[in-house]
Amino acid sequence: xxxxASSNTSAVAGASSQAxxxxxxxxxxxxxxxxxxxxxxxxxxPLDTHEFTNQLVLFSSVEQQVQQNRxxxxxxxxxxxxVALGSVEYIGQVIEANGNTTQLENSVAxxxxxxxxxxxxxxxxxxxxxxxxxxxxxxxxxAGIHTFVWDGLNGQGVQQPDGPYSFSITAKDxxxxxxxxxxxxxxxxxxxxxxxxxxxxxxxxxxxxxxxxNGVEQEVGGL
Numbered sequence: 001x002x003x004x005a006s007s008n009t010s011a012v013a014g015a016s017s018q019a020x021x022x023x024x025x026x027x028x029x030x031x032x033x034x035x036x037x038x039x040x041x042x043x044x045x046p047l048d049t050h051e052f053t054n055q056l057v058l059f060s061s062v063e064q065q066v067q068q069n070r071x072x073x074x075x076x077x078x079x080x081x082x083v084a085l086g087s088v089e090y091i092g093q094v095i096e097a098n099g100n101t102t103q104l105e106n107s108v109a110x111x112x113x114x115x116x117x118x119x120x121x122x123x124x125x126x127x128x129x130x131x132x133x134x135x136x137x138x139x140x141x142x143a144g145i146h147t148f149v150w151d152g153l154n155g156q157g158v159q160q161p162d163g164p165y166s167f168s169i170t171a172k173d174x175x176x177x178x179x180x181x182x183x184x185x186x187x188x189x190x191x192x193x194x195x196x197x198x199x200x201x202x203x204x205x206x207x208x209x210x211x212x213x214n215g216v217e218q219e220v221g222g223l
Contacts, residue, residue, distance in 0.1 A: 087199040090189040094217040101166045102185035103204045107152035110186040111167040114145045119171040119179050127166045134160055164206055
């Protein structure tokens, strides 16, 4: 998956190389025309070289800009490669990330939520990949951070298969108003992909941008 980074950086480098090649070709054509015109100019009425000088200065300016772009692209390529190599180190690690969807791994899944104030009611719905609710549970309502570890059993006590599940939390205050809350999930990184130059970790089929990672855990229950 990290190989995708190479294709992105190669495309970036190719753009400046093509621009430099096009500029070189245009300059060669310009010099050919200039040489021909000077060769056949009327000695009694020589060509005004002012415009040609301006054209040469313009070509030189454009060439410098292209070279600067190539240097910037090299820095971008180096940064992307460093990010790619750093992202690989996450593979096999258990991460904590913003969101509410994670993998049930070895019949264990974990989420945390933060309530900014006390709630009157708080309820957790766990849904499978098809959107079907497999478990509903009343959860703590006090302000602060709470952790919920699921053992993979549904409401009837039947073990659910490993895979992606969503943990939807609804908390309401005494005025029956929804309370905005932060939520994170935990899961093992199984791979890395690059999309538009950005590293995306994967927990099974679940994509996790690097910007959503809050930390790395040694282990989570049976994970």
